[in-house]
Amino acid sequence: MEHAQRARLTRSVEEACLNGWPALREAVFDGWLLRFADGYTRRANSVHLLSSGTCDPHEKIRSCETAYSAQGLPTIFCVSSMMQSTIGPALDGRGYGPPEDETRVLYRSFADGLPSIGEVELTERLPGAEWLRTIARLQGQRADAQEIHRRILESLAVPAVFAAIPVAPGRLGAVAFGAVHDRIVCVNSVATDPDFRRQGHAQRVISAILAWAQDRCGAKGACVPVVAGNAPAVALYEGLGFGTEAYRYHYRRHAL
Known part of the structure; x- marks a missing residue:
């Protein structure tokens, strides 16, 4: 390139x-x-x-x-x-x-096709109540954090989709969402219920987001931020074709 x-x-x-x-x-x-x-x-x-x-x-x-x-x-x-x-x-x-x-902010092009997906529940624009409850539980959010999280999602000004895999009545095995800008979908908030790990649920919700972005928004690629030291997460995304590192970032905090 x-x-x-x-x-x-x-x-x-x-x-x-x-x-x-x-x-x-x-x-x-x-x-x-x-x-x-x-x-x-x-x-x-x-x-x-x-x-x-x-x-x-x-x-x-x-x-x-x-x-x-x-x-x-x-x-x-x-x-x-x-x-x-x-x-x-x-x-x-x-x-x-x-x-x-x-x-690491990883990127993949859609030029070589997308991975196949199974049945995934998709909701456009705003998440449903069960999606919000699930991400709050899996991330251990307090009530104030849940409210801010909801407001952040309501502030999305680009096309977005929320993916989930139902595993039982009122229970989701994995969730994630994606938002599209300039024909690139950014994948966020990927979380899997500990009771349903190692069943491919994370791969399925991410793959569904990529397919939606391509079909509905004409996306040509996808990106995802992942902590460099999180080896399992890096392996997950690389296995889904996120083979290019676009850039890196870190945080510097003022010592009060």
Whole structure:
């Protein structure tokens, strides 16, 4: 892949990840995107560097700290591999902690076809109550987190689908959702009930999302963020064809 094509793909994947997990409030500051979601998930409560901008980075960091403090939140930077050299030294100088949770953003093209799927329940645009109850149970969400999670999903401004596999009346064996931007579907919130693991349910919900994105939205590829140290998850996605690493990111937290 040529450099220009790779850069275009990386940018589209980054945008798909941002649009696939929206914040409740956002502010743009000289190429930096400040995201706020009442503290639920670092991804929606951190500064994302879309470009270097033109202002002094040290002054910008201080302004970000003021903005997050006003929201009652810690200041966290999401530092991508594209921007590490730009912001890393400045964060070091402001006393930010070491990198947290190195994450790989994996990509696969649909050019070589998609894996086959079994029966999967799909709901477009917004999740059903059982989907929300299941993800809350599997992720151990408290009541306040459940409410913020629901509001984040309601904030999706791109086409989305929620996949689930019923295994018993009122019980889902696996859930996930996908959101499409620029013909790339970002896969999120993949979770399997511990009682139904190793039965292929995760592969089926992901495959159903990919097929839906291709058929309904004309998607040409898919991306998924996965913690680099989570070997089983990396193996799952690589087994489904996510063989290209678009970029990496980690978090840097302000030492209060």
